[in-house]
Amino acid sequence: MRPFEYARAGDPADAVARFRPGTMYLGGGTNLVDLMRLGVAEPEFLVDVSRLPLDRIEPDGDGLRVGAAVRNSDLGAHPLVRERYPMLARAVLAGASGQIRNMATVGGNLLQRTRCPYFQDVSKPCNKRQPGSGCPAIGGDHSNLAILGHSPACVATHPSDMAVALAALDARVHVTGPGGDRVIPMPGLHRLPGDEPERDTVVEPGELVTAVHLPAPPPGASHYRKVRERASFAFALMSIAAALDVAADGTVRDCRIALGAVAHAPWRCERAERALRGAPAGEESFTRAAEAELEQARPLPRNAHKVPLARNLIVRTLLELAP
Amino acid sequence: MEITLRVNGSRRTVEVDPRVSLLDLLRERLGLTGSKKGCDHGQCGACTMLIDGRRANACLALAVAQDGSDITTVEGLADGDRPHPLQAAFIEHDAFQCGYCTPGQLCSAAGMLAEGGPSAVTEDLAGDPALTAEEIRERMSGNLCRCGAYPNIVTAIAEVAR
Numbered sequence: 001m002r003p004f005e006y007a008r009a010g011d012p013a014d015a016v017a018r019f020r021p022g023t024m025y026l027g028g029g030t031n032l033v034d035l036m037r038l039g040v041a042e043p044e045f046l047v048d049v050s051r052l053p054l055d056r057i058e059p060d061g062d063g064l065r066v067g068a069a070v071r072n073s074d075l076g077a078h079p080l081v082r083e084r085y086p087m088l089a090r091a092v093l094a095g096a097s098g099q100i101r102n103m104a105t106v107g108g109n110l111l112q113r114t115r116c117p118y119f120q121d122v123s124k125p126c127n128k129r130q131p132g133s134g135c136p137a138i139g140g141d142h143s144n145l146a147i148l149g150h151s152p153a154c155v156a157t158h159p160s161d162m163a164v165a166l167a168a169l170d171a172r173v174h175v176t177g178p179g180g181d182r183v184i185p186m187p188g189l190h191r192l193p194g195d196e197p198e199r200d201t202v203v204e205p206g207e208l209v210t211a212v213h214l215p216a217p218p219p220g221a222s223h224y225r226k227v228r229e230r231a232s233f234a235f236a237l238m239s240i241a242a243a244l245d246v247a248a249d250g251t252v253r254d255c256r257i258a259l260g261a262v263a264h265a266p267w268r269c270e271r272a273e274r275a276l277r278g279a280p281a282g283e284e285s286f287t288r289a290a291e292a293e294l295e296q297a298r299p300l301p302r303n304a305h306k307v308p309l310a311r312n313l314i315v316r317t318l319l320e321l322a323p
Numbered sequence: 324m325e326i327t328l329r330v331n332g333s334r335r336t337v338e339v340d341p342r343v344s345l346l347d348l349l350r351e352r353l354g355l356t357g358s359k360k361g362c363d364h365g366q367c368g369a370c371t372m373l374i375d376g377r378r379a380n381a382c383l384a385l386a387v388a389q390d391g392s393d394i395t396t397v398e399g400l401a402d403g404d405r406p407h408p409l410q411a412a413f414i415e416h417d418a419f420q421c422g423y424c425t426p427g428q429l430c431s432a433a434g435m436l437a438e439g440g441p442s443a444v445t446e447d448l449a450g451d452p453a454l455t456a457e458e459i460r461e462r463m464s465g466n467l468c469r470c471g472a473y474p475n476i477v478t479a480i481a482e483v484a485r
Contacts, residue, residue: 077438102379
């Protein structure tokens with residue numbers, strides 16, 4: 001690990017004031033410390049924001065405000081999250097292990113890096129780690145990488161479970177930085193790779209996530225489902241956060257669908273949602289909606305199985321949510 | 324950098340390089356070799372200890388970031404000569420083979436029993452479910468045992484959970 005300086009910030013303004021090129025903010029460290037040990041991240045200065053007074057979960061209007069330093073375990077266990085945002089509680093509980101959830105923060109969970117094997121291996125080229133060096137995943141092991149929104153430069157996926165639920169819930173991410181405070185709506189925090197795969201999000205250098213605001217929960221039933229290679233403590237092969245509100249006449253009044261592990265960002269299924277609104281809540285509509293979304297899928301030679309997986313995951317989850 | 328920790332009840336002030344993990348500090352500098360280094364990536368749980376009462380992977384915790392924290396390692400679980408109930412149950416139920424993962428299993432179980440709330444396998448998010456074997460397996464999934472002593476580990480923890 002390369003030598004670095006360390007300082008503990010007293011408040012968010014202090015953290016931002018300490019930022020200079022080569023600085024990274026340290027939350028729980030469950031991803032960053034590992035990346036530093038692997039040589040993938042080489043900060044010159046770590047500003048520790050894990051103990052900032054951003055650790056509260058509070059009602060905010062008809063929604064909820066979650067501080068960026070809230071631990072994942074406290075988010076998943078909070079009574080208001082369990083009662084009003086079950087898909088978020090389920091997503092958080094499906095992530096990592098008890099130990100890691102105790103350490104990992106909400107801000108760090110959002111800004112964690114991809115687990116693409118080439119990104120994590122400094123002996124390999126990677127456009128995300130070293131822009132312009134190439135993407136060996138495209139001709140190599142991409143069986144668990146993107147089918148949607150990828151580019152010739154990068155086929156990585158975002159690994160978070162929590163972020164998939166936040167994308168479905170229309171969460172807003174509050175950041176503070178050298179240019180002041182701003183609010184970033186949640187599908188929109190994470191970027192698609194394009195020709196700048198080194199940029200995971202629209203967060204600018206020096207900006208610090210301070211909170212996540214959840215608007216009122218969507219009406220109807222909701223769920224988070226995760227498909228993985230073993231029953232626990234594994235990243236998703238694919239996941240879905242979905243909510244379905246069905247009117248008395250059996251038609252879909254509203255719905256939310258977001259997929260995880262299919263793209264460089266949590267993938268909000270806007271085409272499927274549009275196709276579903278007003279349609280009868282049943283298998284035929286659900287299948288048509290899933291297919292409308294997946295028309296834009298561009299699977300790679302070794303991950304074509306993820307297209308039917310996505311279709312089946314959408315249809316099966318909506319069937320479970322339908323009355 | 325100088326940091327102060329409370330380790331198993333004793334105040335310890337040490338000078339550390341910012342790169343040093345909490346695990347390496349305790350094992351290499353403070354002589355507490357009970358916590359084990361398995362993967363050093365947060366994937367195996369052998370280094371699990373309690374930081375301010377909560378279980379954590381000490382390999383992913385920078386020592387400098389723990390300044391002011393209260394640390395409990397496997398050496399601090401027993402009450403003098405009286406083993407912790409989990410230690411007694413692990414012996415009673417033969418919950419290990421080689422023993423390398425055991426300190427992490429014990430600290431993880433101690434932290435887990437204090438946590439409560441639902442898990443990924445809990446049907447009803449509203450309540451605190453009973454710690455069935457299925458719940459224990461899910462909640463302990465951050466601790467690997469390459470000898471495969473899982474059935475007896477679950478039995479030992481279930482006995483203490485009752």
